[in-house]
Amino acid sequence: MIRDVSEERRLDGMRRRFFSDISHELRTPLTNITGFAAALEDGTASDEASRAQAISIIAKESDRLKRFIEDLLDLSRLESGHPDLQKESCELEPIASASAESLQPLAEQAKVKIHLDLPRDLPQVFADPHRLSQVFVNLISNAIRFNRPGGEVIVSASAEPTEIKVTVKDTGVGIPAEELPYVWGRFHRGSTVTQNENLEARGGELQTKGSGLGLAIFRGIIQAHGGRVWVDSTPGQGSTFGFSLPTG
Numbered sequence: 001m002i003r004d005v006s007e008e009r010r011l012d013g014m015r016r017r018f019f020s021d022i023s024h025e026l027r028t029p030l031t032n033i034t035g036f037a038a039a040l041e042d043g044t045a046s047d048e049a050s051r052a053q054a055i056s057i058i059a060k061e062s063d064r065l066k067r068f069i070e071d072l073l074d075l076s077r078l079e080s081g082h083p084d085l086q087k088e089s090c091e092l093e094p095i096a097s098a099s100a101e102s103l104q105p106l107a108e109q110a111k112v113k114i115h116l117d118l119p120r121d122l123p124q125v126f127a128d129p130h131r132l133s134q135v136f137v138n139l140i141s142n143a144i145r146f147n148r149p150g151g152e153v154i155v156s157a158s159a160e161p162t163e164i165k166v167t168v169k170d171t172g173v174g175i176p177a178e179e180l181p182y183v184w185g186r187f188h189r190g191s192t193v194t195q196n197e198n199l200e201a202r203g204g205e206l207q208t209k210g211s212g213l214g215l216a217i218f219r220g221i222i223q224a225h226g227g228r229v230w231v232d233s234t235p236g237q238g239s240t241f242g243f244s245l246p247t248g
């Protein structure tokens with residue numbers, strides 16, 4: 001058998017790139033954790049206020065690391081082809097409402113309004129309800145974070161003959177056309193910085209930078225359910241992320 005050397009080189013390059021990406025993602029939080037731990041230990045953080053700040057940064061960065069590792073494991077399970085879905089008959093409306101409700105504090109902080117526009121009589125889907133919550137949370141939290149103060153998020157759904165289509169639309173910064181094909185990629189973070197992201201400097205929950213894995217996980221979940229994903233965006237006006245789920 002002739003081994004395809006160029007294919008092996010390509011896979012090798014991808015593997016190297018993957019490990020280098022992960023190393024970069026881990027480095028910043030770890031640098032902060034060790035740096036502030038050292039400041040506590042050697043007394044550089046001497047007064048009560050700087051000690052409290054150091055502890056809070058250590059806690060926040062540890063949390064970020066934990067979520068990153070969890071997302072990475074989750075994505076690897078989804079991509080393994082054995083996503084272990086716990087499927088049952090699900091109504092989308094309550095799942096979307098509960099997900100939006102859980103993000104209400106974030107939306108308030110960002111001064112963004114969430115509107116739900118799902119027909120009550122949508123057909124049921126045979127799906128994993130926890131995975132569907134994850135889908136709504138990923139899309140709605142992006143739509144809040146990449147929005148602007150006073151902006152909106154609109155979650156809609158419609159029943160087609162063989163599937164349900166769901167869209168999450170925002171009035172945010174949008175995504176440049178040349179970046180659209182890459183939004184699903186692992187660790188991808190776009191070039192656009194929003195006013196709401198700038199709130200990061202002022203602290204609070206908007207401060208938490210994402211892992212860059214949310215949309216990859218979203219796509220993995222929908223594909224594992226036999227559905228499709230898409231995105232549409234106009235820079236300066238907003239983005240719409242959509243997905244379909246087969247119905248019976």
Ligand SMILES: Nc1ncnc2c1ncn2[C@@H]1O[C@H](COP(=O)(O)OP(=O)(O)O)[C@@H](O)[C@H]1O
Pocket residue numbers: 142143146170172173174175183188189190191192209210211212213214215216239
């Ligand atoms: N609703 C949106 N509006 C504008 N850009 C978005 C939106 N959703 C995602 N993006 C872009 O796609 C990138 C990847 O999204 P995601 O995988 O959820 O990662 P994260 O949220 O951790 O940055 C984001 O960093 C952002 O640049």
Ligand SMILES: [Mg+2]
Pocket residue numbers: 138141142210211212214215
């Ligand atoms: Mg995200």
